Amino acid sequence: xxxxxxxxxxxxxxxxxxxxxxxxxxxxxxxxxxxxxxxxxxxxxxxxxxxxxxxxxxxxxxxxxxxxxxxxxxxxxxxxxxxxxxxxxxxxxxxxxxxxxxxxxxxxxxxxxxxxxxxxxxxxxxxxxxxxxxxxxxxxxxxxxxxxxxxxxxxxxxxxxxxxxxxxxxxxxxxxxxxxxxxxxxxxxxxxxxxxxxxxxxxxxxxxxxxxxxxxxxxxxxxxxxxxxxxxxxxxxxxxxxxxxxxxxxxxxxxxxxxxxxxxxxxxxxxxxxxxxxxxxxxxxxxxxxxxxxxxxxxxxxxxxxxxxxxxxxxxxxxxxxxxxxxxxxxxxxxxxxxxxxxxxxxxxxxxxxxxxxxxxxxxxxxxxxxxxxxxxxxxxxxxxxxxxxxxxxxxxxxxxxxxxxxxxxxxxxxxxxxxxxxxxxxxxxxxxxxxxxxxxxxxxxxxxxxxxxxxxxxxxxxxxxxxxxxxxxxxxxxxxxxxxxxxxxxxxxxxxxxxxxxxxxxxxxxxxxxxxxxxxxxxxxxxxxxxxxxxxxxxxxxxxxxxxxxxxxxxxxxxxxxxxxxxxxxxxxxxxxxxxxxxxxxxxxxxxxxxxxxxxxxxxxxxxxxxxxxxxxxxxxxxxxxxxxxxxxxxxxxxxxxxxxxxxxxxxxxxxxxxxxxxxxxxxxxxxxxxxxxxxxxxxxxxxxxxxxxxxxxxxxxxxxxxxxxxxxxxxxxxxxxxxxxxxxxxxxxxxxxxxxxxxxxxxxxxxxxxxxxxxxxxxxxxxxxxxxxxxxxxxxxxxxxxxxxxxxxxxxxxxxx
Numbered sequence: 184x185x186x187x188x189x190x191x192x193x194x195x196x197x198x199x200x201x202x203x204x205x206x207x208x209x210x211x212x213x214x215x216x217x218x219x220x221x222x223x224x225x226x227x228x229x230x231x232x233x234x235x236x237x238x239x240x241x242x243x244x245x246x247x248x249x250x251x252x253x254x255x256x257x258x259x260x261x262x263x264x265x266x267x268x269x270x271x272x273x274x275x276x277x278x279x280x281x282x283x284x285x286x287x288x289x290x291x292x293x294x295x296x297x298x299x300x301x302x303x304x305x306x307x308x309x310x311x312x313x314x315x316x317x318x319x320x321x322x323x324x325x326x327x328x329x330x331x332x333x334x335x336x337x338x339x340x341x342x343x344x345x346x347x348x349x350x351x352x353x354x355x356x357x358x359x360x361x362x363x364x365x366x367x368x369x370x371x372x373x374x375x376x377x378x379x380x381x382x383x384x385x386x387x388x389x390x391x392x393x394x395x396x397x398x399x400x401x402x403x404x405x406x407x408x409x410x411x412x413x414x415x416x417x418x419x420x421x422x423x424x425x426x427x428x429x430x431x432x433x434x435x436x437x438x439x440x441x442x443x444x445x446x447x448x449x450x451x452x453x454x455x456x457x458x459x460x461x462x463x464x465x466x467x468x469x470x471x472x473x474x475x476x477x478x479x480x481x482x483x484x485x486x487x488x489x490x491x492x493x494x495x496x497x498x499x500x501x502x503x504x505x506x507x508x509x510x511x512x513x514x515x516x517x518x519x520x521x522x523x524x525x526x527x528x529x530x531x532x533x534x535x536x537x538x539x540x541x542x543x544x545x546x547x548x549x550x551x552x553x554x555x556x557x558x559x560x561x562x563x564x565x566x567x568x569x570x571x572x573x574x575x576x577x578x579x580x581x582x583x584x585x586x587x588x589x590x591x592x593x594x595x596x597x598x599x600x601x602x603x604x605x606x607x608x609x610x611x612x613x614x615x616x617x618x619x620x621x622x623x624x625x626x627x628x629x630x631x632x633x634x635x636x637x638x639x640x641x642x643x644x645x646x647x648x649x650x651x652x653x654x655x656x657x658x659x660x661x662x663x664x665x666x667x668x669x670x671x672x673x674x675x676x677x678x679x680x681x682x683x684x685x686x687x688x689x690x691x692x693x694x695x696x697x698x699x700x701x702x703x704x705x706x707x708x709x710x711x712x713x714x715x716x717x718x719x720x721x722x723x724x725x726x727x728x729x730x731x732x733x734x735x736x737x738x739x740x741x742x743x744x745x746x747x748x749x750x751x752x753x754x755x756x757x758x759x760x761x762x763x764x765x766x767x768x769x770x771x772x773x774x775x776x777x778x779x780x781x782x783x784x785x786x787x788x789x790x791x792x793x794x795x796x797x798x799x800x801x802x803x804x805x806x807x808x809x810x811x812x813x814x815x816x817x818x819x820x821x822x823x824x825x826x827x828x829x830x831x832x833x834x835x836x837x838x839x840x841x842x843x844x845x846x847x848x849x850x851x852x853x854x855x856x857x858x859x860x861x862x863x864x865x866x867x868x869x870x871x872x873x874x875x876x877x878x879x880x881x882x883x884x885x886x887x888x889x890x891x892x893x894x895x896x897x898x899x900x901x902x903x904x905x906x907x908x909x910x911x912x913x914x915x916x917x918x919x920x921x922x923x924x925x926x927x928x929x930x931x932x933x934x935x936x937x938x939x940x941x942x943x944x945x946x947x948x949x950x951x952x953x954x955x956x957x958x959x960x961x962x963x964x965x966x967x968x969x970x971x972x973x974x975x976x977x978x979x980x981x982x983x984x985x986x
Contacts, residue, residue, distance in 0.1 A: 275550020
């Protein structure tokens with residue numbers, strides 16, 4: 184029996200009160216599971232439930248591109264774009280870490296950092312695309328368990344094979360899932376719907392229809408809406424009929440808009456405007472039933488309809504035009520990775536290369552490596568020859584893959600083939616790669632580019648080049664050239680358009696100023712870089728600016744509380760960036776501060792953090808821990824151990840002031856351990872370096888204090904007193920924190936000549952060190968012997984070294 188056709192958008196909804204009650208019960212646990220076969224209305228059920236209950240939520244519908252762990256994380260973070268833009272904007276580095284075999288912990292830490300304090304419901308739909316990948320599933324399970332206190336999760340999938348369902352049921356994280364049998368429409372629900380429509384159908388026909396469809400909601404709804412109860416109820420046939428009915432509502436031009444929006448899957452008013460699409464078309468789409476509203480300004484296609492519209496569009500003569508318009512619209516609204524995917528599908532080399540040239544390096548900066556990699560793989564060799572900047576992107580990827588020889592060859596070919604402004608961008612990218620790898624020939628590369636004159640294109644490229652050259656000059660120990668290069672960069676900053684690049688230039692300038700000892704400029708530039716980086720969620724860059732501020736606080740201001748605050752912020756920025764190397768930098772420096780301060784409780788807390796990051800403890804990191812470990816060893820008189828820890832590491836340091844300080848440490852530990860020859864050699868090396876550095880700085884003052892101790896223990900009291908006088912004379916305004924250290928060293932000198940009268944003063948001086956965050960240093964001084972070693976060695980009898 185047939186009836187009058189009704190619009191597709193008028194498809195009948197069945198009573199879901201039974202299922203809503205099940206969801207209410209399931210939501211008492213952190214995770215609600217809806218696991219059922221394709222086409223049973225899982226997504227519709229949850230969407231209607233959340234609207235009915237007015238539940239605020241974040242929704243992420245996974246696609247085939249989200250199967251890998253890194254791409255899943257990027258997609259999930261992107262879904263938080265409105266609720267948590269910082270998470271969406273900083274997902275790239277974390278997704279890259281998750282793509283590595285051992286990156287789960289770092290990525291999980293990043294996600295927890297961004298989700299801390301967020302309280303909402305997270306709906307994950309279409310999970311059949313990702314749950315077949317064990318690592319992706321394991322990461323999702325770990326994230327859910329880590330956030331179950333604050334977040335409520337609704338997982339919509341076709342099966343739950345790889346989810347830890349037994350554990351979740353046992354621990355109360357989830358209740359029993361809503362399954363296929365629950366989702367099917369019961370006969371009495373069908374009969375109630377038919378009666379409400381006054382449908383011309385009897386009980387026998389309803390029963391047969393129910394049996395043929397197996398209670399499939401859409402099949403039943405389509406039959407009731409069209410009155411065609413004898414048509415095929417096979418899912419493919421039903422979907423095809425409904426799509427054909429919907430398309431019949433549109434004229435030729437509007438039908439093209441349907442195909443274009445179907446390519447997006449999800450769209451909003453900005454996309455419609457980019458397509459020059461009328462609001463009447465949106466209303467018609469909603470009425471057609473192909474599309475539903477996610478919220479008041481976001482819309483999406485039902486996935487089975489979208490797949491069929493894609494297939495139809497692929498057969499049209501206008502296919503290439505439709506793909507081109509859709510990709511261009513996506514690019515205009517910033518959905519660059521989706522635009523690239525459409526360009527790849529279209530197979531148009533020129534358009535794909537043009538899209539890559541527009542933002543490929545920006546995507547790499549944001550960690551979207553896989554999108555760029557897929558796009559490059561789709562290009563012909565001719566495309567690389569026509570677009571040198573795209574070849575440079577291929578070179579950058581080769582470097583990330585550690586194919587350095589190939590990378591350098593491609594970079595050089597791209598530079599030779601490019602013209603301004605493209606050439607300068609490629610040179611900068613190659614220079615950044617060389618700096619990252621510690622290559623000294625970066626100076627030659629950048630100087631040659633600078634000699635070509637200004638790029639008429641933009642202040643951005645010129646500023647970036649000069650700032651990068653400035654940092655390269657610092658590594659090459661060319662301070663005057665570094666200052667000149669940075670001045671050229673800063674002159675161009677007001678004309679820069681890219682806020683992220685501006686933040687990078689300001690940070691590089693602050694780094695140069697720090698290394699030049701221009702601490703006021705370093706502080707000002709770093710604060711400006713930090714503000715810009717925070718505004719644009721560039722947490723990796725924020726952390727680097729914070730490292731400059733920390734160094735200014737320690738090396739110039741002597742402000743330990745401020746240094747602690749900067750390090751706390753730096754560690755937080757490292758977590759938000761998903762960069763454990765930055766976190767480790769913060770923890771190591773905090774550890775050094777607390778060992779100096781002698782704060783045992785803080786040291787134990789930091790030791791625990793270091794144990795948690797054990798995988799990152801490389802030989803270089805171990806080397807950085809040695810000074811603090813040596814100082815701790817002196818607290819119970821193990822000077823020999825302290826000496827052994829530091830005796831062979833000075834050659835690994837970079838700056839003269841740090842090397843001088845390391846030799847001073849070695850000297851005092853050696854003499855206290857009964858090694859006067861080794862002490863004298865270390866003392867000689869340290870004093871030679873003091874001749875080349877600014878002795879008014881705090882580290883130089885501390886170096887002299889340790890040398891005074893070494894001279895005293897070697898029995899060279901006159902040299903010790905001379906050094907003490909010089910240290911007091913040369914100390915700069917930023918050395919106030921170390922004046923009590925000089926007082927303690929002076930008290931120790933007095934103890935050598937008038938022990939009985941001076942011991943009380945020494946005790947007071949050591950106690951005073953604790954008030955200046957140097958209690959750990961005071962414990963070390965308190966363990967030193969008050970008498971000189973026996974002058975048995977030739978070293979002890981040598982003449983004093985000229986300061």
